[in-house]
């Protein structure tokens with residue numbers, strides 16, 4: 001069969017994902033973000049530097065995937081694993097991104113842990129949606145998105161998105177998201 005519309009023809013395949021742990025043993029891509037990769041993202045820069053020194057620059061979050069062609073028609077999928085902890089009072093989060101192709105959505109199915117999907121649009125809208133095991137978050141087109149781990153175990157999600165979407169970190173490093181999530185007085189505060 002010929003590929004249509006520049007969409008590469010593939011044969012069907014399957015792979016295993018441990019739904020309890022999020023392990024994807026056959027993953028061939030493994031993206032690791034360490035604490036030092038998060039410089040400039042948290043409010044308390046000193047607390048981040050202390051963590052980097054104290055724990056020898058620990059892994060902050062990681063992504064596992066088996067890539068498919070980054071083309072219209074295919075679906076990329078991954079396991080995202082964000083470790084628990086705080087930088088000062090601020091819960092660990094992922095950098096967050098827009099999709100380079102803005103009109104592409106994403107689905108996150110939470111497998112383990114608890115936290116929030118924090119989202120924003122370039123014209124100032126903001127949403128924070130709770131994530132816990134069995135909860136699916138639909139990130140619509142045009143929304144930048146970041147996971148935040150407010151629990152005590154890794155926040156693990158299975159994600160699916162159009163394979164041509166791409167990642168655009170845009171203004172997020174400079175401007176962040178409208179809301180940050182803290183622990184204050186033993187309570188989760190979205191401020």
Ligand SMILES: [Fe+2]
Pocket residue numbers: 097098099106145161
């Ligand atoms: Fe995404």
